Amino acid sequence: MTDTIFGKITRGEIPTDFLYEDELCVVIKDLYPQAPTHVLIIPRKPIPMLSEAAEDDQALLGHLLIVAGKVADQLGVGDAFRLVINNGEGGGQTVFHLHLHILASGDMKEGDLAAGLSR
Ligand code: AMP
Numbered sequence: 310m311t312d313t314i315f316g317k318i319t320r321g322e323i324p325t326d327f328l329y330e331d332e333l334c335v336v337i338k339d340l341y342p343q344a345p346t347h348v349l350i351i352p353r354k355p356i357p358m359l360s361e362a363a364e365d366d367q368a369l370l371g372h373l374l375i376v377a378g379k380v381a382d383q384l385g386v387g388d389a390f391r392l393v394i395n396n397g398e399g400g401g402q403t404v405f406h407l408h409l410h411i412l413a414s415g416d417m418k419e420g421d422l423a424a425g426l427s428r
Contacts, residue, residue, distance in 0.1 A: 377411055
């Protein structure tokens with residue numbers, strides 16, 4: 310697959326502050342935040358998109374969800390956040406290295422965040 314900016318970030322080739330990291334993933338702030346809290350959970354493994362994940366990735370995908378909950382907690386939004394995965398160009402994906410968006414604002418009942426992410 311083609312390398313992406315997230316491949317370079319996860320490999321440490323582009324200096325980036327990690328809000329969290331472990332052997333499987335890193336968490337960074339989104340460069341163009343669409344909500345007061347907007348961070349990205351990026352697996353070190355460069356899976357291009359969710360629909361290309363394999364059975365072997367099951368544990369990794371579960372891990373990313375667990376990390377999402379922990380990081381949201383650390384950021385003080387543990388009981389009010391939205392998790393988004395854009396899949397494919399038609400799904401609004403722009404960086405073809407799987408990542409999860411954690412989004413949180415004062416009021417997660419509104420649909421504006423979801424609309425913003427499907428640009
Ligand atoms: P998606 O549209 O789901 O592929 O999301 C890609 C996200 O990556 C967008 O929200 C961008 O703002 C964000 N982004 C792109 N480049 C960087 C970067 N160098 N550091 C942090 N976030 C980035």
